[in-house]
Amino acid sequence: xxxxxxxxxxxxxxxxxxxxxxxxxxxxxxxxxxxxxxxxxxxxxxxxxxxxxxxxxxxxxxxxxxxxxxxxxxxxxxxxxxxxxxxxxxxxxxxxxxxxxxxxxxxxxxxxxxxxxxxxxxxxxxxxxxxxxxxxxxxxxxxxxxxxxxxxxxxxxxxxxxxxxxxxxxxxxxxxxxxxxxxxxxxxxxxxxxxxxxxxxxxxxxxxxxxxxxxxxxxxxxxxxxxxxxxxxxxxxxxxxxxxxxxxxxxxxxxxxxxxxxxxxxxxxxxxxxxxxxxxxxxxx
Numbered sequence: 001x002x003x004x005x006x007x008x009x010x011x012x013x014x015x016x017x018x019x020x021x022x023x024x025x026x027x028x029x030x031x032x033x034x035x036x037x038x039x040x041x042x043x044x045x046x047x048x049x050x051x052x053x054x055x056x057x058x059x060x061x062x063x064x065x066x067x068x069x070x071x072x073x074x075x076x077x078x079x080x081x082x083x084x085x086x087x088x089x090x091x092x093x094x095x096x097x098x099x100x101x102x103x104x105x106x107x108x109x110x111x112x113x114x115x116x117x118x119x120x121x122x123x124x125x126x127x128x129x130x131x132x133x134x135x136x137x138x139x140x141x142x143x144x145x146x147x148x149x150x151x152x153x154x155x156x157x158x159x160x161x162x163x164x165x166x167x168x169x170x171x172x173x174x175x176x177x178x179x180x181x182x183x184x185x186x187x188x189x190x191x192x193x194x195x196x197x198x199x200x201x202x203x204x205x206x207x208x209x210x211x212x213x214x215x216x217x218x219x220x221x222x223x224x225x226x227x228x229x230x231x232x233x234x235x236x237x238x239x240x241x242x243x244x245x246x247x248x249x250x251x252x253x254x255x256x257x258x259x260x261x262x263x264x265x266x267x268x269x270x271x272x273x274x275x276x277x278x279x280x281x282x283x284x285x
Contacts, residue, residue, distance in 0.1 A: 002284050003192070005220035007042040008035055009178055011235065013051035014269055017228040022083040028057055029087030030270040032064035036090045038277035039164045041220075046172040048227055048235065049242075056080050058169050064090060065166045067108050069098040069124035074110060074140075093163040098124030103145055106156055111139045121153065129153040175224070175232070176239045192219030194252045196232050197276050199267075201257035204279055212254065213283035221284075223276060224252070228269050 010031070015024040035043055043061055045054050063075050064087045075081060089095070094108050101107070101123070109121035112128055119135040120128035121143060129143060129151045142161065143153035158165070172178035179194070193216050202208070226232040232255075258275045259267055267275075 003216040003219070003221040005041040005192075006039060007044060007220060007222045008040050008273070009044045009046055009172075009175070009222065009224040010057070010269075011048040011175070011225070011227040012045055012054040012057065013048040013227045013229070014045075014057065014225075015053060016051045017268070021080070022086060024053070024056065025060055025081075025083040026086040027268075027270055028060040029064055031273055032061050033088045033090060034270065034273045034277060035167055036065075036092050036164070038281055040167045040277075042168050042170060044170045044172055044178050046175045046178045050227070050229070054171055058171065060084075060087065061167075061169045063087070065169075067095050067098075067124065070108065070110055070122065070140075073112075073122060090166075092166055094165050096124075099126075101125055101145055101148065101151070103148060105145045106161060107143055107145065107153070109141055109143050109153070111135045111137050111141060113137070123151075123153065125151060127151045131155060174239050175235055179224075192216075193221045193254075195221065195223045195280070196252040196255040197223065197225050197258065197272060198231050198233065198255050199257055199259075199262075200231070200233075201255040203257055203260045208254075209279070209283040212280070213285075215253070216284055221280070223280070225269060225272065225276075228266075 014031070015027050018024040018027050045057050047054060059080055063071060063081060063084060066074055096105070096107070107123040109123040109129065111119050112122050113120040114134060114137050116134065118133060119131045121131055121141060123129050123143060123145070129145065131143065131153055133155060135141060142156045142158065142165070144156045145151070145153050193212070224232055226235060256276070258279050259272070
């Protein structure tokens with residue numbers, strides 16, 4: 001059964017095996033692409049003290065998720081986006097052909113001008129769309145086109161959009177904090193089915209897929225990935241030693257090995273993401 005939401009958790013050291021910015025960018029871009037292919041709603045980056053590249057990962061993921069026609073406006077030239085050209089295009093419904101705008105189209109836009117009577121929004125056209133609503137300049141907003149001449153639109157709530165509309169990116173101070181069920185933690189945790197990935201996990205068969213599928217529909221599904229150089233259990237053990245009683249002991253509904261009897265000495269994180277989500281996709285449909 002299709003889950004209500006799909007969240008993916010990655011460590012801030014996910015690109016520790018990449019030697020330079022170009023290869024890091026390509027790796028993060030591949031993860032963004034995989035997350036989009038399998039309709040992830042949220043990506044959470046949890047801090048790993050071995051290498052904290054949270055800002056870089058967050059920036060590249062957000063850049064990849066942003067429609068091309070808004071990137072120059074939302075992402076001024078910066079050194080960490082030097083190799084943004086290596087990021088594969090997502091080709092999601094909210095990344096349309098910028099110039100082909102028809103009445104009824106839903107677009108992602110950014111408020112570029114504000115007046116007491118309304119706002120003008122960049123939706124990828126040479127003309128800004130007028131909204132009869134006063135908003136904050138620079139605010140990102142989903143709108144539906146109501147007129148072409150003149151170009152007008154109205155705001156659209158997220159729950160009104162039925163197609164896949166990209167992912168959000170959040171941060172967590174550690175894996176245990178991302179999973180801790182306490183009201184003091186930031187809203188990065190998705191309730192529901194929790195799945196860990198591990199080389200030491202349970203191999204998947206048809207019966208297990210059916211079981212996961214049957215349990216996935218009521219709430220959200222959260223899938224946790226370890227780092228290229230260490231697994232989830234090692235990360236949790238280190239956090240327990242470092243934080244002591246403050247560390248939350250995570251309980252997972254399933255710990256899965258999606259690549260049993262692998263033919264290579266190691267599996268890259270971006271490969272594990274595709275393999276994991278492809279198999280879980282069978283359970284969800």
